[in-house]
Amino acid sequence: MLTNPVWAALSGPQACFAEAAGNAARYLPEIAPFAALSDPADPSAWRDLATITDFAIVTGPSVIPLAGWRTESVTPGVQMxxxxxxxxxxxxxxxxxxxxxxxxxxxxxxxxxxxxxxxxxxxxxxxxxxxxxxxxxxxxxxxxxxxxxxxxxxxxxxxxxxxxxxxxxxxxxxxxxxxxxxxxxxxxxxxxxxxxxxxxxxxxxxxxxxxxxxxxxx
The missing domain is CATH 3.40.630.30 (Gcn5-related N-acetyltransferase (GNAT))
Structure with missing residues (x-):
């Protein structure tokens, strides 16, 4: 769960703040810029994400976007x-x-x-x-x-x-x-x-x- 916290939130207790499609979800745009995929390595999840937004901040231990998604920035961080x-x-x-x-x-x-x-x-x-x-x-x-x-x-x-x-x-x-x-x-x-x-x-x-x-x- 902690390895994919945004997905755990948007598919769980914070689903009321989500816009979802298949294996992707994002916070409503006035709430937060974060989005998530059930499995960031799944190309179909990235295709689902593209149906609900053209920009997203995705977090996890490693994120490799599907071809067609342009990387604007990658910021390393720590989870405590x-x-x-x-x-x-x-x-x-x-x-x-x-x-x-x-x-x-x-x-x-x-x-x-x-x-x-x-x-x-x-x-x-x-x-x-x-x-x-x-x-x-x-x-x-x-x-x-x-x-x-x-x-x-x-x-x-x-x-x-x-x-x-x-x-x-x-x-x-x-x-x-x-x-x-x-x-x-x-x-x-x-x-x-x-x-x-x-x-x-x-x-x-x-x-x-x-x-x-x-x-x-x-």
Missing amino acids: IGQSMSGVDDPDTVVLTEKDVPEMLELVARAKPGPFLKRTVDLGRYLGIRDSGGKLVAMAGERFRMPGWTEVSAVCTDPEWRGKGLAARLTLAVASGILARGELPFLHAVHDNDNAIRLYGRLGFTHNADVVFGAYRI
Whole structure:
């Protein structure tokens, strides 16, 4: 399941956010740019994908697109799991909802944690920290959800507020909510984001697999 998390999510608990065709599925375009195939090595699954989108970000241990799909970028990453970690609730966090999306998008533009769109917040519980003036300065939330596992995602801090431990607090708080449901947290990081990988290691996440994030267009 962890080797193909987007497929496990879109064919399982997050099917309500999916557009699917045969052995391929994608998140609705306002939710996330990710797509998945039941078997990335199956040419017919790539043909199914072409019937629902002409662009997709596909992740897995290895992704080789079918001829006709142009590779726009391939970013190596790591998958980490929190199989034996403990979450920590944080009384200073606030739950972020649809009304907070404009602020969340502004923070994402400043902090650049990765894909986050107008309805990404619908995928799960998002938490934020605000400064004394009420400005959103850090956030984290849930993205891919599959049986037994939920991904911690969009962990980001305003550049002016980095170094104060906000990312760690939010990651632990989001993980706490996941663990409280009887699920386990996991996450992804770009392979050369050494600071983030070290932080997640200190919080109790361990390396599970090397992965790639490939952007493909037909």
